[in-house]
Amino acid sequence: MPRREAYTRRNAAQPADRQGQGSAETELQMDKKLGLTGHQERPERALVIVAHPDDADFGVAGTMAKWIRAGTVARMVCCTSGDAGADDARTDPLALALTREAEQRAAAAVIGYESVDFLHRPDGALENDLALREQLVRIIREFRPDAVVCMDPRVVISRGGHIQHVDHRNAAMAAVDAVYPAARNAMAFPNLALLEGLEPVTVDLVYLFFTDQPDTYVDISDTIDVKIAALREHASQLRQPEKLEEMLRMWAREDGQQIGTGAAEPFKLLNLGG
Numbered sequence: 001m002p003r004r005e006a007y008t009r010r011n012a013a014q015p016a017d018r019q020g021q022g023s024a025e026t027e028l029q030m031d032k033k034l035g036l037t038g039h040q041e042r043p044e045r046a047l048v049i050v051a052h053p054d055d056a057d058f059g060v061a062g063t064m065a066k067w068i069r070a071g072t073v074a075r076m077v078c079c080t081s082g083d084a085g086a087d088d089a090r091t092d093p094l095a096l097a098l099t100r101e102a103e104q105r106a107a108a109a110v111i112g113y114e115s116v117d118f119l120h121r122p123d124g125a126l127e128n129d130l131a132l133r134e135q136l137v138r139i140i141r142e143f144r145p146d147a148v149v150c151m152d153p154r155v156v157i158s159r160g161g162h163i164q165h166v167d168h169r170n171a172a173m174a175a176v177d178a179v180y181p182a183a184r185n186a187m188a189f190p191n192l193a194l195l196e197g198l199e200p201v202t203v204d205l206v207y208l209f210f211t212d213q214p215d216t217y218v219d220i221s222d223t224i225d226v227k228i229a230a231l232r233e234h235a236s237q238l239r240q241p242e243k244l245e246e247m248l249r250m251w252a253r254e255d256g257q258q259i260g261t262g263a264a265e266p267f268k269l270l271n272l273g274g
Contacts, residue, residue: 037259038217038218038219038259038261038264039216039217039218039219039267039269042067042070042071042072043067043072043145043146043147043205044071044072044073044146045072045073045074045143045144045145045146045147046064046067046072046073046074046075046145046146046147046148046149047074047075047076047077047139047140047143047145047147047148047149048060048064048074048075048076048077048113048148048149048150049076049077049079049136049148049149049150049171049172049174049175049178050076050077050078050079050150050151050168050171051078051079051080051123051126051151051165051167051168051170051171052078052079052080052081052082052085052100052123052167053078053081053082053085053100053101053103053104053107053234054082054100054103054104054107054231054234054237055078055151055168055171056076056078056149057104057107057111057227057230057231057233057234058231058248059151059209059210059265060149060207060209060265061107061111061223061226061227061230061231062218062220062223062224062226062227062252062263062265063149063207063218063220063223063265063267064111064112064113064149065110065111065112065220065223065226065227065230066218066219066220066222066223068111068112068113069112069223073114074111074112074113074114075113075114075115075116075117075139075143075145076104076108076113076115076116076117077116077117077119077136077139078101078104078116078117078118078119079119079121079126079132079167079171079174080118080119080120080121080122080123080126080167081097081098081100081101081118081120081123082096082097082100082101082104082123082237083096083097083100083122083123084122084123084124085100085123085236085237086236093123096236097120097123099236100234100236100237101116101118103233103234103235103236103237104116104118104233104234106233107230107231107233107234108230110226110229110230110233111226111227111230117139119132119135123167124166124167126166126167126170126171127170128170128171128173128174128177132174133174133177133178133182133189134189134192136174136175136178137178137182137183137188137189137192138189138192138196138198140178140179140183140201140203141183141192141198141199141200141201142198144201145203146203146204146205147203147204147205147206147207148175148179148203148205148206148207149206149207149209149267150171150172150175150176150206150207150208150209151164151168151169151171151172151208151209151210151211152172152208152209152210152211152212152213152268153169153172153173153175153176153208154211154212154213155169155210155211155212156169158212159212164210168210172208175206176206179203179206179272180203180272183200183201183202183203184200184201184202184203185200186199186200202272202273203272204271204272204273205269205270205271205272205273206269206270206272207267207268207269207270208267208268208269208270209265209266209267211266211267211268213268214255214258214266214267214268215267215268215269216266216267216268216269217255217256217258217259217264217265217266217267218264218265218267219256219259219261219263219264220252220256220263220264220265221256221261221262221263221264224248224249224252224262224263227248227252228245228248228249231244231245231248249263252264252265
């Protein structure tokens with residue numbers, strides 16, 4: 001199966017490969033045996049944490065659009081501004097960052113996010129360090145989400161042989177580390193509570209996307225067009241937008257087959273509340 005790289009800039013996000021995982025028919029038969037159905041739950045407040053502008057729109061825009069239209073309040077965090085997302089080494093990274101931030105804000109408006117935070121970490125050199133963790137814990141304690149949505153940090157090389165971008169892995173691991181234990185631990189970054197009044201918060205649900213081990217599917221049949229519209233806002237990153245749209249619709253149809261719907265997005269769901 002052709003990958004996104006043929007239709008997007010070089011460090012764009014990619015879903016976990018389906019190659020090597022069996023045919024869609026076989027997967028559907030297996031999932032029916034497991035009793036998989038469309039995920040009906042919806043968090044009241046959802047925080048999406050990703051590495052770059054456009055990562056969330058490629059991965060979870062259909063789900064977020066569905067949830068937001070049903071009443072969810074959502075906020076997005078981009079750890080970088082995508083300043084390395086160009087094919088020409090002569091590109092001005094600061095100008096590119098401004099372009100990509102504007103594109104992400106426009107895409108977020110299409111989906112319906114309350115706000116987008118850019119942490120201005122270096123694109124291509126994102127580290128899961130304590131400074132980043134503190135930034136994420138601050139936002140988690142400010143926003144107090146029921147659920148955090150991020151990529152699956154366990155995917156380094158997918159079962160189909162795709163190498164996950166290092167920024168994606170580090171942003172995902174930073175998100176997981178911020179959720180547990182830091183956000184709920186009063187002694188983690190005590191200045192947040194003592195000086196900023198940001199008391200610990202427990203996030204019960206973590207939705208991991210671009211995962212090799214999905215166990216949860218959200219029906220996006222009614223919002224796949226909204227997802228495509230949001231992705232069109234990332235004009236600087238799209239080489240062949242029409243072909244990319246075809247691929248995204250095909251992947252959504254394949255995922256929808258798992259639950260008997262026209263389109264879906266897959267997740268690994270972690271329930272930390274017991």
